Amino acid sequence: xxxxxxxxxxxxxxxxxxxxxxxxxxxxxxxxxxxxxxxxxxxxxxxxxxxxxxxxxxxxxxxxxxxxxxxxxxxxxxxxxxxxxxxxxxxxxxxxxxxxxxxxxxxxxxxxxxxxxxxxxxxxxxxxxxxxxxxxxxxxxxxxxxxxxxxxxxxxxxxxxxxxxxxxxxxxxxxxxxxxxxxxxxxxxxxxxxxxxxxxxxxxxxxxxxxxxxxxxxxxxxxxxxxxxxxxxxxxxxxxxxxxxxxxxxxxxxxxxxxxxxxxxxxxxxxxxxxxxxxxxxxxxxxxxxxxxxxxxxxxxxxxxxxxxxxxxxxxxxxxxxxxx
Amino acid sequence: xxxxxxxxxxxxxxxxxxxxxxxxxxxxxxxxxxxxxxxxxxxxxxxxxxxxxxxxxxxxxxxxxxxxxxxxxxxxxxxxxxxxxxxxxxxxxxxxxxxxxxxxxxxxxxxxxxxxxxxxxxxxxxxxxxxxxxxxxxxxxxxxxxxxxxxxxxxxxxxxxxxxxxxxxxxxxxxxxx
Numbered sequence: 057x058x059x060x061x062x063x064x065x066x067x068x069x070x071x072x073x074x075x076x077x078x079x080x081x082x083x084x085x086x087x088x089x090x091x092x093x094x095x096x097x098x099x100x101x102x103x104x105x106x107x108x109x110x111x112x113x114x115x116x117x118x119x120x121x122x123x124x125x126x127x128x129x130x131x132x133x134x135x136x137x138x139x140x141x142x143x144x145x146x147x148x149x150x151x152x153x154x155x156x157x158x159x160x161x162x163x164x165x166x167x168x169x170x171x172x173x174x175x176x177x178x179x180x181x182x183x184x185x186x187x188x189x190x191x192x193x194x195x196x197x198x199x200x201x202x203x204x205x206x207x208x209x210x211x212x213x214x215x216x217x218x219x220x221x222x223x224x225x226x227x228x229x230x231x232x233x234x235x236x237x238x239x240x241x242x243x244x245x246x247x248x249x250x251x252x253x254x255x256x257x258x259x260x261x262x263x264x265x266x267x268x269x270x271x272x273x274x275x276x277x278x279x280x281x282x283x284x285x286x287x288x289x290x291x292x293x294x295x296x297x298x299x300x301x302x303x304x305x306x307x308x309x310x311x312x313x314x315x316x317x318x319x320x321x322x323x324x325x326x327x328x329x330x331x332x333x334x335x336x337x338x339x340x341x342x343x344x345x346x347x348x349x350x351x352x353x354x355x356x357x358x359x360x361x362x363x364x365x366x367x368x369x370x371x372x373x374x375x376x377x378x379x380x381x
Numbered sequence: 382x383x384x385x386x387x388x389x390x391x392x393x394x395x396x397x398x399x400x401x402x403x404x405x406x407x408x409x410x411x412x413x414x415x416x417x418x419x420x421x422x423x424x425x426x427x428x429x430x431x432x433x434x435x436x437x438x439x440x441x442x443x444x445x446x447x448x449x450x451x452x453x454x455x456x457x458x459x460x461x462x463x464x465x466x467x468x469x470x471x472x473x474x475x476x477x478x479x480x481x482x483x484x485x486x487x488x489x490x491x492x493x494x495x496x497x498x499x500x501x502x503x504x505x506x507x508x509x510x511x512x513x514x515x516x517x518x519x520x521x522x523x524x525x526x527x528x529x530x531x532x533x534x535x536x537x538x539x540x541x542x543x544x545x546x547x548x549x550x551x552x553x554x555x556x557x558x559x
Contacts (some may be wrong), residue, residue, distance in 0.1 A: 198394060307551035307557045340548045341555040357428070364431040372402065372554035375429035 076158070080151060084242060085160040087147040091234060094099045094140055138185040145177035145229040148241040152221055155245050166215060173218050177226030184230025203279045215246075302356065304330070306363060307373040311336065314370035315344070321362050322346065341372070383523030383536035389437050394466050396427065397435030402554040406437040408519045409528040411454060411473040412447035414479060414526040415541070420474040421541045426550055435556050440515040441527050449480035451512065458484040458508035459499050460492065468492040522541060533557075 123337040154174050160166075187193045197298060221244045228237035308314035326348045333345040350359050360374040367374075389395065389404055397404075407423065409416040427434055440457075442450035453473050460469035471479070471490050479488070489499040502508075519529065523536055530537040530546070532553045539545045 226477075307547070307554070309555045339552070341551045343548075343551075360429065361431060364433065369558050372433050372551050372558075373429040373431075373547065375425065377543070378425075 070282075080154075080245065083151060084238075088238065091140075091147065094143065121283060134185070138182055141181045141185055141229045141232065141234075142178045144234045145181040145226050146174070146235065148229070148234075148237045149174055149177045149222055149225050151241055151245045152218060152225070153246075155248045155252075156215075156218055159248060160212075167217065169215055173222045174223040177229065178220065178228025180223055181230040184227060301347060301349045302376055304346045304347065304348050304356075305375045306341055306367075306371055306374075307375070307378055308342050308344060308367070308370050309372065310343045310370060311344065314367055316343075317367040318344065318346075318371060320347060321359070321366050325359050325362060326350050385518075385531040385534045385536075386521040387518060387533060388482065389435075391438065393437045394461065394470075394513065395437045396467060398432055399435065399484055400432075401430075403430065403492070403550050404434045404435045405550065406439060408439050408441035408515070408524045408527060408531075409456070410440075410442050410447055410527040411449055411470075412450040412477055413443065413527040414477065416476050416540070417477045419528045419530075419541050419546075420471075422485060422546055424471075425538035425543060429547065430550060430554065432482045432513045434550065439518060440512045441517075441519045441524065442512065443527060452482065452485065453480045454512050455503055455505075455508045456488065456499075458511060459502045460494055462502050463494050463498065465492050466497040469494075471550055480525065482498075 057151065143219050153170050155171055156173060183197060187197055225237045228234070228240060231326040306314070306318055308318075315331075319329075319331075327350070329346050331344065332347050334342065335345070336342040348359070350356050354362075356376055360376070363371055363374040384405055389406060393406070405423070405426070407416075407419070409419075412448055423436060427436055440454040442454045444451050450557050457469045457473060469488060469492055472492055476484070476488070484499065485503070486496060489496050522529075522531065526529075528541065530541075532549055537546075537549055539549055
């Protein structure tokens with residue numbers, strides 16, 4: 057029951073508000089209308105989709121392929137064509153940048169990556185417009201890129217996905233497949249937001265335990281049986297994860313009496329919480345270690361005070377250990 | 382087991398409710414570095430235990446090794462005359478290397494004391510008498526050095542790190558729950 061409450065609190069902390077969804081939907085609608093309007097301004101006489109099988113000759117096959125994937129006919133001057141593709145890339149990558157900002161904590165947030173994600177597809181799109189169907193230009197580009205050494209350590213491996221997503225959008229717009237870029241952008245945003253909201257596989261141990269243990273088994277009890285110390289904490293907050301997540305140690309007289317009262321307070325006054333460890337020594341009183349993220353409106357001092365008051369007489373102390381202890 | 386003698390009374394400097402489950406008494410010396418290291422642990426304990434902990438302080442200035450300790454203890458007592466014992470106590474522990482006479486006056490000013498009155502009362506005989514009484518009680522209680530802690534009247538002889546002190550306090554608190 058407590059675990060269910062914990063999960064509910066965790067999910068609530070990663071809330072994707074209705075406003076966010078509405079804004080994203082409206083954004084895509086407006087961007088779609090804008091791109092259609094821009095395309096309508098372009099000449100319509102260059103490439104038309106060609107039905108049937110691709111022609112046997114190479115040039116014919118390329119024209120057929122471009123006709124299949126092109127959302128807009130591209131009979132415009134090259135600079136105008138490039139501009140349209142770059143605008144499309146920009147409009148379609150902005151939601152990715154938004155999702156990145158929304159889903160990253162302050163510690164993991166990388167401002168330069170946001171800028172990279174926005175600019176990269178514009179550049180990729182422009183390069184593809186330049187290269188067009190020229191094999192010689194493509195090889196030249198490969199040579200130039202090979203001569204430049206790019207090496208950057210990303211803060212999180214997940215950030216690479218944004219880079220790939222961004223390149224994908226730039227690539228798609230660069231070959232006039234704006235519809236493909238739009239689909240990629242929308243699917244990427246939905247999947248990333250969903251993974252973030254449901255905190256998919258965020259805690260390997262819990263996911264693993266869920267798969268292996270009987271329904272309703274308590275991970276904290278499993279940890280206790282295994283007599284293993286909790287996993288090493290990251291050097292942030294008091295060493296418990298992101299910058300606002302802290303460890304909270306609660307000294308109690310009896311675990312079974314104290315937990316309902318403690319967890320009722322945590323469910324009410326924290327954004328999310330998990331029971332990390334229960335230590336019940338032979339001589340020392342039981343010590344429950346929670347990982348919590350307090351609500352801004354409550355704060356840790358008030359949370360401790362409420363735990364002591366509402367957990368009385370079973371809760372005797374609630375301590376927020378300093379980093380590294 | 383050494384017992385706190387005399388027990389905690391109205392005479393002591395106390396922080397917290399008399400209803401608290403645990404009463405922690407420290408025999409301390411404001412110039413002792415170990416007492417200085419223990420100070421944040423006790424502050425954290427007061428925060429963590431809230432109303433379950435009452436904290437008391439008794440003087441144990443080791444004059445032979447800490448030449449400023451007695452003056453600092455008197456300064457704390459002079460501050461107590463103006464109802465600011467704990468402010469001075471905290472400040473002296475935070476600034477253990479600033480215990481010269483002029484430093485004590487500065488501390489008094491900083492914590493908002495009437496400095497003229499503080500200066501006048503600092504050498505008062507009553508303060509010295511009280512400090513001597515505390516020293517005598519330390520000897521009676523079996524406190525061999527500083528800092529010495531008594532938890533619910535019993536001498537605590539474990540390590541003075543945060544985890545061990547907290548565990549000892551929690552043990553004492555839990556023991557009072559029916």
